[in-house]
Amino acid sequence: MTNLVLPNYPKLVGVHPDLDSPDYRGTTLRHPLRAPIDLPQRLTEVTGPLLGEGRLGAFDNDLTKQHDGEAQGQRIIVHGRVLDDGGKPLPATLIEIWQANAGGRYRHVVDNWPSPLDPNFTGLGRTLTDDAGRYQFTTVKPGAYPWRNNDNAWRPAHIHFSLFGRSFTQRLITQMYFPDDPLFFQDPIFNSVRDEKARQRLISRYDHSATIDHWALGFEFDIVLRGASSTPFESAEEDDDE
Amino acid sequence: MSERLGCTPSQTVGPYLHIVLPWSDGPFVVPDGTSGSFWVTGRVFDGNGDPVTDGLVETWQADPDGRFDHPDDPRGATKPAIPGFRGFGRCATGTDGEFAILTVKPGPLPADDGRTEAPHLDVSVFARGLLNRVVTRMYFPDDVAANDADPVLASIDDPQLRSTLIAIPNDEGGLRFDIHLQGAHETAFFEL
Ligand SMILES: [Fe+2]
Numbered sequence: 263m264t265n266l267v268l269p270n271y272p273k274l275v276g277v278h279p280d281l282d283s284p285d286y287r288g289t290t291l292r293h294p295l296r297a298p299i300d301l302p303q304r305l306t307e308v309t310g311p312l313l314g315e316g317r318l319g320a321f322d323n324d325l326t327k328q329h330d331g332e333a334q335g336q337r338i339i340v341h342g343r344v345l346d347d348g349g350k351p352l353p354a355t356l357i358e359i360w361q362a363n364a365g366g367r368y369r370h371v372v373d374n375w376p377s378p379l380d381p382n383f384t385g386l387g388r389t390l391t392d393d394a395g396r397y398q399f400t401t402v403k404p405g406a407y408p409w410r411n412n413d414n415a416w417r418p419a420h421i422h423f424s425l426f427g428r429s430f431t432q433r434l435i436t437q438m439y440f441p442d443d444p445l446f447f448q449d450p451i452f453n454s455v456r457d458e459k460a461r462q463r464l465i466s467r468y469d470h471s472a473t474i475d476h477w478a479l480g481f482e483f484d485i486v487l488r489g490a491s492s493t494p495f496e497s498a499e500e501d502d503d504e
Numbered sequence: 505m506s507e508r509l510g511c512t513p514s515q516t517v518g519p520y521l522h523i524v525l526p527w528s529d530g531p532f533v534v535p536d537g538t539s540g541s542f543w544v545t546g547r548v549f550d551g552n553g554d555p556v557t558d559g560l561v562e563t564w565q566a567d568p569d570g571r572f573d574h575p576d577d578p579r580g581a582t583k584p585a586i587p588g589f590r591g592f593g594r595c596a597t598g599t600d601g602e603f604a605i606l607t608v609k610p611g612p613l614p615a616d617d618g619r620t621e622a623p624h625l626d627v628s629v630f631a632r633g634l635l636n637r638v639v640t641r642m643y644f645p646d647d648v649a650a651n652d653a654d655p656v657l658a659s660i661d662d663p664q665l666r667s668t669l670i671a672i673p674n675d676e677g678g679l680r681f682d683i684h685l686q687g688a689h690e691t692a693f694f695e696l
Contacts, residue, residue, distance in 0.1 A: 266578040266614070273695070278514045279635035288516070288633030291551040292685050294693050296665075301639070301656065301694035305613045306626045309574035310564060311592035317527075347508040360523040368520045372558075386524040422518060424525060429576065430564045430626050431696050433637065437515040454635050455513040463512050486509045 269308050269490030271431045279454035286450040287411050303431060308490070310429040313356045315390065322388040325361075325401035333383035335364025335402030337478040340438070340466065343395040344425060346489030351395025358424040359387040359399060366405030366419075375408055400478065406445055418445035418452060425485060432487040439465045440481065514636035519558050521630070522596055526560070530594035533563065533607035534586055540568075540608050543678035544642065544671065547601040548629060551686030555601025559631035561683070563593040563605050563642070565624070570611025597631075609644060615655055622650035622657065629683055638693045642681045643670045665692050 281293035301307065326333040344352045362368045362385060365377040369384055383402065391397045404419050420437040427433065439452065443465075446452055455461040463486070472480025517525075534541050544563070548556040566572055567589055571582035584591075586608065593605035613621040625642040643651050651657050651670065660666040668691045671679035683691050 268578060269576055271696070274511055277511045281635055281638070283635055286516075286633070286635070289635065290633075291554075292556070292631060292633035294638060294690055295551075295686055296690055296693070298639075298693045298695035299660065301641075301696055302616075303696065304615055304621060305572060305577060306564060306566065306621075306624065307696060308576050309572040311590065312574065313592070345509060347511050349509055358524045360520060360525075362520075368523065370520045370523060372519055384523070388524065422515075422521070424517075428574075430628075433562075433628060434512065434514060435517050435630055435637065436512055437518075451516060451635070454515075459510060460513050463510055464515065485512045488511050489508070 268303065268305070269429070270303055271308070271429070271488050271490050274488055276457050277455075277460050279456070283450065283454040286454055307431050308429050310432065311426060312354070312428065313426065314354065317356060318388050318390065322386075323399050325383065325385065325387050325399065327400075328384055328386075329382040331382040333363070333402050334380045335383075337400065338403050339398060339400055339472050339474065339478045339480045340421065340483055341396065341398040341469075341472055341480070342466075342483040342485065344391050344397065344427075344485045344487065345395055346427075346432075346487050348489040350489065351391070352427055352487065353391055353393045353395055355391050355395075355428065356426050357389050357391065357397050359421050361385045361401065361404040361421040362407055364402045364405050366407035368407075377405070377407070403440070403479075411450060415448065416445050418443040418449050423485065425487065427487045429490075434485070434487055436485070437464060438483045441465055441468055516632060516635050517560060517630040519632045521558070521560055525594065526596040527594060531605050533565070533590055533593040533605060535588040536606065538586060538588070538608060541606055542608075543604050543606055543676065544625070544681055545602065545604045545674065545678060546681040546683060548597050548603065548631070548683045549601060549685065549689075553687065555599075556597055556631050556685065557599050557601055559597040559601070559629055561595050561597065561603040561605070562628040562630070563607070563625045565591055565607065565626065566610040566613055567591065568608055568611050570613050612650060619655050620650070620653065622647050622654035624654075624656075627681075627683070629685070634685075638685065639696055640683065640691050640693050641669050645670055645673055645679070660692060668692050
């Protein structure tokens with residue numbers, strides 16, 4: 263018998279949206295009807311891809327400089343830390359972001375609402391957190407955009423964030439919003455997070471200390487992934503001799 | 505226990521994930537041409553049986569020796585014997601809801617109580633209309649005895665539901681693993 267100690271990630275209660283959120287019509291035919299089965303966290307769940315520098319291009323963390331000319335719009339700096347809920351920073355974890363341009367238009371084949379594309383903006387970003395879990399992007403503030411969920415429906419300005427953390431269990435895709443957006447009240451995606459405090463955690467904070475004079479406005483957005491506590495479990499192990 | 509920080513909620517990946525998430529090498533858990541590699545292909549369907557054409561499927565798995573190159577594997581992080589083995593696969597779904605991942609079969613894994621987990625892939629599905637990912641597992645059809653002894657499969661009483669987790673051999677020497685988000689053929693999904 264070998265004593266294996268695996269991290270355990272306590273389940274989150276009341277944080278994530280219900281998959282069945284009828285105000286967001288896209289959920290209707292896509293949410294499972296059966297309650298999910300409990301999956302004990304074992305080796306596959308407590309490990310995960312640790313993807314490094316090889317995934318990054320030269321200007322991946324500056325979305326305003328990926329073309330010959332500069333992107334149009336309000337230049338902003340989005341920075342923050344990736345932590346677990348015990349407050350421990352997650353270093354060297356890959357963050358991928360995507361967003362609409364300043365006019366609310368995505369460079370994507372299925373987005374063709376009448377707002378112009380910016381030839382100097384793709385809306386793609388990637389970076390790795392540093393040793394303290396910090397990350398930073400330079401980009402432009404995305405515009406709001408209409409969608410077909412219901413009459414006169416507009417998405418509040420947002421940036422999509424994808425994070426790996428250090429385990430399959432920590433994988434998260436979310437959206438970052440901006441303070442005081444007047445469109446929050448009518449957005450079923452933002453409001454799918456029922457808990458008021460949890461919903462507020464999707465909103466970045468204006469950060470004057472990150473604002474650069476005559477250059478860019480600063481916003482701070484910390485991302486908190488579910489954290490682990492270590493608990494031992496016993497396991498018969500046949501090949502522990504490597 | 506002192507107070508924990510509140511976690512960041514999930515939000516849908518939306519319809520524009522293709523701007524950044526699909527990588528040119530995304531489907532390659534192992535490099536093309538790796539000995540013993542095969543394609544896992546499948547389609548993702550909604551509750552009407554229509555293909556989900558704007559989703560993303562991700563897989564994570566052990567190497568063929570049942571090891572992970574990861575510090576939280578208490579047996580020790582182990583470099584895989586296969587050059588370029590990444591363990592991770594990612595593929596956006598296409599116009600028929602289809603995805604494809606090139607991989608090798610993972611080894612079995614030790615579990616608690618001296619039990620053994622049968623070879624499996626952990627699978628996440630993201631899509632517009634999914635406010636959080638859904639998680640499932642893919643098992644291998646030729647592992648009849650190992651699957652019967654697998655603690656996760658054994659926890660599912662309904663044989664039809666259990667069968668949604670087991671891939672099906674296809675004509676090309678690979679495996680088919682369809683995912684039904686909702687309805688009569690709904691895949692077994694897990695809460696992590
Ligand atoms: Fe969006």
